[in-house]
Amino acid sequence: MKAGPFSGALGALIIGTACIAGAQTQTVTYSVTAINVIAFLGSPSVSVTTATAGSQPTSNTDASTGTWAVTTNQTGSKISGSIASAMPTGLTLSADLAAPSGATSAGFLALGTVAVDLVTGITKLAQGSLAASYKLDATAAAGVVSSATKVVTYTITGGT
Amino acid sequence: MEGWVIRCRRTFLLAGILLLPGSRMPGQVLTVSGNPAALNITTAVAGSQPTAVSNNSTTYTVLVVLSSHITAQLGSNTPVGVTLTINLAAPTGATSAGPVALDATARNVVNNITNVLPQTRSITYQLSALASAGVISSRMATVTLTVVTGP
Numbered sequence: 001m002k003a004g005p006f007s008g009a010l011g012a013l014i015i016g017t018a019c020i021a022g023a024q025t026q027t028v029t030y031s032v033t034a035i036n037v038i039a040f041l042g043s044p045s046v047s048v049t050t051a052t053a054g055s056q057p058t059s060n061t062d063a064s065t066g067t068w069a070v071t072t073n074q075t076g077s078k079i080s081g082s083i084a085s086a087m088p089t090g091l092t093l094s095a096d097l098a099a100p101s102g103a104t105s106a107g108f109l110a111l112g113t114v115a116v117d118l119v120t121g122i123t124k125l126a127q128g129s130l131a132a133s134y135k136l137d138a139t140a141a142a143g144v145v146s147s148a149t150k151v152v153t154y155t156i157t158g159g160t
Numbered sequence: 161m162e163g164w165v166i167r168c169r170r171t172f173l174l175a176g177i178l179l180l181p182g183s184r185m186p187g188q189v190l191t192v193s194g195n196p197a198a199l200n201i202t203t204a205v206a207g208s209q210p211t212a213v214s215n216n217s218t219t220y221t222v223l224v225v226l227s228s229h230i231t232a233q234l235g236s237n238t239p240v241g242v243t244l245t246i247n248l249a250a251p252t253g254a255t256s257a258g259p260v261a262l263d264a265t266a267r268n269v270v271n272n273i274t275n276v277l278p279q280t281r282s283i284t285y286q287l288s289a290l291a292s293a294g295v296i297s298s299r300m301a302t303v304t305l306t307v308v309t310g311p
Contacts, residue, residue, distance in 0.1 A: 022188040023306040026218065028244060029198040032210065032289045032296040039206035069207025073291045126291045128207025 035073045036158040039128075042066040046093070046136035047147075059137040063096075068154070069128030070100055076159030077122040080115035083150050087112075090142025093150060094135040100127040108135055111152060123159070188228060188307040189278065193219045198298070199244075199287035212288035220305065221280040222251060227311045228273045231266040235302040238263070241293025244301060249281035259286065262303060272311045 044062040051057040070079070081095050092110050095118060099105035103122040110116070138145070196215040204210040222230065232246050243261050246269060250256035254273040261267075289296065 022190045023304055024190050024192045024220070026192055026283070026303045026305070027195045028285055028301045028303055029195075029298060030200065030242075030244065030287050030296070030301065031198070031298040032201040032242065032293060034295050035202070035204050035210050035291070037204050037206045071204040071206050071208060071210065071291055073210060073289070073294050075294075124292045124294055126204065126207060126209050 032073065034158050035071060036077050036156045037072075038068060038070045038079060038154055038156045040066065040068045040132060040154060042132070044132070044134045046134050048136055048138040051140070056140055057138045059135055061133060061135040063131060063133040066132035066134065067128070068097060068130050068132045070122060070130070070156065071126040072122055072156065072158065073124055074159040075123045076120070078117050078157050078159070079119040079122070079154055080117050080157065081109075081111055081152055081154050082113060082115040083111045083152055085113065087150070088142060088145055090139040091145060092137040093152075094137070095152060096131075096133040096135070098131040098133075100125055100130060108133070111150075115153075115155060118154075122156075187225045188309070189221070189223045190230070190305060190307045191221045192283070192305065193221075196283070196285055199285060200298075201287060201289050204291070209291055210289050212286055214284060214286040216282050216284040218283045219280050220248060220283055221278050222270075222273060222307065223275055223278045224273050224307065224309075225276060226309050228307050228309050229268050229311060230270040230273065231306045231308055232260065232262060232269045233266040233304050233306075234262045234264055235304070236264055238301065239293060239296055241290035242296060243288045244303075245286045245288075246303065247284040247286070248305075249284075251275045251279040251281055259284075262301075266304075266306065269305075273307070 042065045044065040046060045046062050048057045094108040094110050096108040097118045196218050199213050201210045245259040245261050247259045248269045255271045257269050260269050
């Protein structure tokens, strides 16, 4: 076999490229903005139906129907709750949100048109399946109240 | 004589390929089409980690003389809880490592590259972050792609 004049040059070139590396760069710009999101599931129902004789009607609690979830990447976020219109006189609707890890729940707080802080100190977490409990209290003076619906508005306020 | 002519043609073809613009070193050519648009994580599904974002708008072009692979690495690590992955689609006959988390160590992203003619394939970046990573102001990461001889 007769080698052409370029074969030797090619061989040298290939040998010379062994273990040689070529490189290129790309610049990737990225960021993570403040994220504060909540979600509530379920449609809880509470009804006052009985009393102990001599006492105010017995409050009723639904602690199993509602759940909530939260994701925040900030420190010290909080959840507040309110209702659009006041409850009838003698009736009190309260909410209690279970606290995610490291946060603090205020326990049952009466809901009104002014938002109340239900959970505070929520810091950099993503957690779901947290209990959202509701309680209805009624005084005898409230009388009979037919079924009604209240929309509870929850708001997450970012921390720092 | 005919065989010699064929060998000469191959030689000129190869020499021409090796002198393509963009080649950092003779024998291997790697170019990229530019920088991807900014990757910004802005939302999450409540109860889940922030929603990852991706970009596949850029490409790379590669050709080699000897079997080679491509590595990728960052100039410096991403913040704790933040992951930047890269996924290079493989040229014909090569094998992509799939999504590879980038850090300051060179990681193989495409292996067994053997194509002597240029092939252009996509580059996909994905940014993910844990809620625990917090807020990350805009920053730039330099990704270095390197062709290394060897499968």
